Amino acid sequence: MLELDELRSRYPEQELCFSLRAEAGEITALIGPSGAGKSTLLAMVAGFARVDSGQLHLDNRDLLPLAPAQRPMTTLFQDNNLFWHMTVYQNIAIGLSPALRLTAAQRAEVEQVARQVGIAALLQRKPASLSGGQQQRVGLARCLVRQTPVLLLDEPFSALDPALRFELLALLREQTDRLGLTVLLVTHHPDEAARVANRIAFVYDGRIIEQGDRGLLSAPHTQALRDYLGR
16 A cells, blocks of 8 residues: 655745555546646655655555655656657567667566557567557556556656557556556546546545545535536
Protein backbone atom coordinates (compact mmCIF):
# COMPACT_ATOMS: atom_id res chain seq x y z
CA MET A 1 0.00 0.00 0.00
CA LEU A 2 1.15 3.53 -0.83
CA GLU A 3 0.23 5.91 1.99
CA LEU A 4 0.30 9.71 2.04
CA ASP A 5 -0.38 11.21 5.45
CA GLU A 6 -0.77 14.99 5.46
CA LEU A 7 1.99 15.34 2.90
CA ARG A 8 2.50 19.12 2.79
CA SER A 9 4.25 21.58 0.54
CA ARG A 10 4.00 25.32 1.17
CA TYR A 11 4.25 27.90 -1.58
CA PRO A 12 3.52 31.65 -1.40
CA GLU A 13 0.44 31.24 -3.59
CA GLN A 14 -0.85 27.92 -2.22
CA GLU A 15 -0.40 25.38 0.54
CA LEU A 16 -0.91 21.77 -0.46
CA CYS A 17 -1.75 18.92 1.90
CA PHE A 18 -2.59 15.42 0.71
CA SER A 19 -3.73 12.25 2.47
CA LEU A 20 -4.38 9.17 0.38
CA ARG A 21 -4.23 5.36 0.47
CA ALA A 22 -3.55 3.47 -2.77
CA GLU A 23 -3.62 -0.32 -2.84
CA ALA A 24 -1.51 -2.69 -4.92
CA GLY A 25 -3.35 -3.89 -8.01
CA GLU A 26 -5.50 -0.77 -8.11
CA ILE A 27 -5.65 2.40 -10.19
CA THR A 28 -6.43 5.57 -8.27
CA ALA A 29 -7.53 8.40 -10.58
CA LEU A 30 -6.78 11.96 -9.50
CA ILE A 31 -9.29 14.37 -11.00
CA GLY A 32 -9.90 18.05 -10.46
CA PRO A 33 -9.65 21.50 -12.07
CA SER A 34 -6.44 22.86 -13.55
CA GLY A 35 -4.13 24.26 -10.89
CA ALA A 36 -5.69 22.19 -8.10
CA GLY A 37 -2.40 20.39 -7.37
CA LYS A 38 -2.77 17.02 -9.10
CA SER A 39 0.58 17.09 -10.90
CA THR A 40 2.30 18.53 -7.83
CA LEU A 41 0.96 15.61 -5.79
CA LEU A 42 2.67 13.19 -8.18
CA ALA A 43 5.86 15.26 -8.10
CA MET A 44 5.89 15.16 -4.28
CA VAL A 45 5.45 11.38 -4.30
CA ALA A 46 8.16 10.95 -6.93
CA GLY A 47 10.59 13.24 -5.09
CA PHE A 48 10.64 15.95 -7.78
CA ALA A 49 8.87 18.55 -5.62
CA ARG A 50 9.77 19.47 -2.08
CA VAL A 51 7.83 18.13 0.90
CA ASP A 52 7.79 20.31 4.01
CA SER A 53 6.08 17.87 6.38
CA GLY A 54 4.00 14.73 6.52
CA GLN A 55 4.65 11.08 5.78
CA LEU A 56 5.02 8.95 2.65
CA HIS A 57 5.24 5.17 2.96
CA LEU A 58 5.13 2.16 0.67
CA ASP A 59 4.38 -1.02 2.60
CA ASN A 60 5.57 0.74 5.79
CA ARG A 61 8.85 1.83 4.18
CA ASP A 62 9.59 5.54 4.60
CA LEU A 63 10.17 7.00 1.14
CA LEU A 64 10.84 10.64 2.05
CA PRO A 65 14.58 10.22 2.78
CA LEU A 66 15.09 8.62 -0.64
CA ALA A 67 16.23 10.50 -3.73
CA PRO A 68 13.91 10.25 -6.78
CA ALA A 69 16.08 7.59 -8.43
CA GLN A 70 15.95 5.48 -5.26
CA ARG A 71 12.16 5.47 -4.95
CA PRO A 72 10.44 2.29 -6.19
CA MET A 73 8.31 4.08 -8.76
CA THR A 74 8.26 5.19 -12.38
CA THR A 75 6.63 8.27 -13.89
CA LEU A 76 5.08 8.71 -17.34
CA PHE A 77 4.05 12.17 -18.54
CA GLN A 78 1.95 13.39 -21.47
CA ASP A 79 5.28 14.18 -23.11
CA ASN A 80 6.67 10.65 -23.06
CA ASN A 81 10.33 11.85 -23.05
CA LEU A 82 11.46 9.43 -25.73
CA PHE A 83 14.94 9.76 -27.18
CA TRP A 84 14.43 10.56 -30.85
CA HIS A 85 17.88 9.39 -32.00
CA MET A 86 17.36 5.95 -30.45
CA THR A 87 15.35 2.99 -31.71
CA VAL A 88 12.24 1.79 -29.91
CA TYR A 89 14.27 -1.11 -28.53
CA GLN A 90 16.86 1.29 -27.08
CA ASN A 91 14.18 3.58 -25.67
CA ILE A 92 12.75 0.66 -23.71
CA ALA A 93 16.13 -0.82 -22.79
CA ILE A 94 17.36 2.43 -21.27
CA GLY A 95 14.86 1.82 -18.48
CA LEU A 96 17.04 -1.12 -17.44
CA SER A 97 20.51 0.26 -18.22
CA PRO A 98 21.34 3.90 -19.01
CA ALA A 99 24.48 2.63 -20.78
CA LEU A 100 22.37 0.14 -22.79
CA ARG A 101 24.55 -2.75 -21.64
CA LEU A 102 21.95 -5.47 -21.20
CA THR A 103 22.35 -9.08 -20.25
CA ALA A 104 20.66 -11.76 -22.32
CA ALA A 105 17.92 -11.97 -19.70
CA GLN A 106 17.34 -8.22 -19.85
CA ARG A 107 17.17 -8.27 -23.65
CA ALA A 108 14.51 -10.94 -23.35
CA GLU A 109 12.60 -8.73 -20.89
CA VAL A 110 12.62 -5.83 -23.37
CA GLU A 111 11.25 -8.06 -26.11
CA GLN A 112 8.63 -9.54 -23.79
CA VAL A 113 7.25 -6.19 -22.61
CA ALA A 114 7.22 -4.96 -26.22
CA ARG A 115 5.01 -7.91 -27.11
CA GLN A 116 2.75 -7.23 -24.14
CA VAL A 117 2.07 -3.64 -25.19
CA GLY A 118 1.78 -4.48 -28.90
CA ILE A 119 4.94 -2.92 -30.34
CA ALA A 120 7.13 -5.97 -30.98
CA ALA A 121 7.17 -5.20 -34.70
CA LEU A 122 8.42 -1.65 -34.10
CA LEU A 123 11.59 -2.32 -32.11
CA GLN A 124 14.01 -1.21 -34.83
CA ARG A 125 12.10 1.95 -35.75
CA LYS A 126 12.69 5.41 -34.30
CA PRO A 127 10.01 7.43 -32.46
CA ALA A 128 9.62 10.06 -35.19
CA SER A 129 8.22 7.38 -37.50
CA LEU A 130 5.56 6.32 -34.99
CA SER A 131 2.05 7.58 -34.33
CA GLY A 132 1.26 9.32 -31.04
CA GLY A 133 -0.38 6.20 -29.68
CA GLN A 134 2.61 4.06 -30.62
CA GLN A 135 4.96 6.54 -28.94
CA GLN A 136 2.94 6.33 -25.74
CA ARG A 137 3.09 2.54 -25.90
CA VAL A 138 6.88 2.83 -26.01
CA GLY A 139 6.82 5.13 -22.99
CA LEU A 140 4.56 2.73 -21.12
CA ALA A 141 6.80 -0.22 -22.07
CA ARG A 142 9.82 1.58 -20.64
CA CYS A 143 7.92 2.10 -17.39
CA LEU A 144 6.85 -1.53 -17.20
CA VAL A 145 10.26 -3.03 -17.97
CA ARG A 146 11.68 -1.32 -14.87
CA GLN A 147 9.33 -3.48 -12.74
CA THR A 148 8.79 -0.88 -10.02
CA PRO A 149 5.70 -1.47 -7.87
CA VAL A 150 4.35 2.10 -8.24
CA LEU A 151 3.44 3.80 -11.51
CA LEU A 152 2.73 7.55 -11.61
CA LEU A 153 0.91 8.73 -14.74
CA ASP A 154 0.44 12.45 -15.42
CA GLU A 155 -2.19 12.72 -18.17
CA PRO A 156 -0.19 10.37 -20.43
CA PHE A 157 -2.96 9.78 -22.99
CA SER A 158 -4.78 13.13 -22.97
CA ALA A 159 -3.44 14.27 -26.36
CA LEU A 160 -4.80 11.16 -28.11
CA ASP A 161 -8.18 10.75 -29.76
CA PRO A 162 -10.86 9.07 -27.60
CA ALA A 163 -10.75 5.63 -29.25
CA LEU A 164 -6.97 5.37 -28.93
CA ARG A 165 -7.06 6.80 -25.41
CA PHE A 166 -9.48 4.12 -24.26
CA GLU A 167 -7.43 1.41 -26.00
CA LEU A 168 -4.33 2.42 -24.02
CA LEU A 169 -6.33 2.72 -20.82
CA ALA A 170 -7.51 -0.86 -21.31
CA LEU A 171 -3.86 -1.86 -21.76
CA LEU A 172 -2.98 -0.02 -18.54
CA ARG A 173 -5.78 -1.82 -16.72
CA GLU A 174 -4.56 -5.17 -18.02
CA GLN A 175 -0.96 -4.54 -16.95
CA THR A 176 -2.03 -3.24 -13.54
CA ASP A 177 -3.95 -6.44 -12.91
CA ARG A 178 -1.20 -8.67 -14.29
CA LEU A 179 1.67 -7.08 -12.34
CA GLY A 180 -0.18 -5.97 -9.20
CA LEU A 181 0.90 -2.36 -9.71
CA THR A 182 -0.10 0.59 -7.56
CA VAL A 183 -1.10 3.30 -10.05
CA LEU A 184 -1.82 6.99 -9.55
CA LEU A 185 -3.37 8.40 -12.73
CA VAL A 186 -3.87 12.15 -13.19
CA THR A 187 -6.61 12.80 -15.73
CA HIS A 188 -8.88 15.66 -16.70
CA HIS A 189 -11.33 13.20 -18.29
CA PRO A 190 -13.80 11.84 -15.70
CA ASP A 191 -14.83 9.22 -18.28
CA GLU A 192 -11.30 7.83 -18.13
CA ALA A 193 -11.55 7.53 -14.37
CA ALA A 194 -14.95 5.86 -14.62
CA ARG A 195 -13.62 3.35 -17.14
CA VAL A 196 -10.42 2.08 -15.48
CA ALA A 197 -10.01 3.36 -11.92
CA ASN A 198 -10.77 1.40 -8.77
CA ARG A 199 -10.83 4.60 -6.76
CA ILE A 200 -11.33 8.30 -7.45
CA ALA A 201 -9.71 11.19 -5.57
CA PHE A 202 -11.00 14.71 -6.25
CA VAL A 203 -8.27 17.32 -5.83
CA TYR A 204 -9.42 20.87 -5.16
CA ASP A 205 -7.35 23.87 -4.06
CA GLY A 206 -4.41 21.79 -2.89
CA ARG A 207 -6.44 19.17 -1.00
CA ILE A 208 -8.17 15.87 -1.67
CA ILE A 209 -11.68 16.81 -0.59
CA GLU A 210 -13.50 13.67 -1.78
CA GLN A 211 -12.39 10.12 -2.46
CA GLY A 212 -14.13 6.81 -2.97
CA ASP A 213 -14.94 4.17 -5.55
CA ARG A 214 -16.26 4.95 -9.04
CA GLY A 215 -19.70 5.59 -7.55
CA LEU A 216 -18.34 8.94 -6.41
CA LEU A 217 -18.75 10.25 -9.96
CA SER A 218 -22.48 9.53 -9.98
CA ALA A 219 -23.11 10.66 -6.39
CA PRO A 220 -20.68 13.49 -5.48
CA HIS A 221 -20.91 14.84 -1.95
CA THR A 222 -19.52 18.35 -2.39
CA GLN A 223 -20.68 21.25 -4.52
CA ALA A 224 -17.12 21.62 -5.81
CA LEU A 225 -17.19 18.15 -7.35
CA ARG A 226 -20.70 18.66 -8.69
CA ASP A 227 -19.55 21.87 -10.37
CA TYR A 228 -16.48 20.14 -11.79
CA LEU A 229 -18.65 17.38 -13.27
CA GLY A 230 -21.17 19.90 -14.59
CA ARG A 231 -24.02 18.61 -12.44
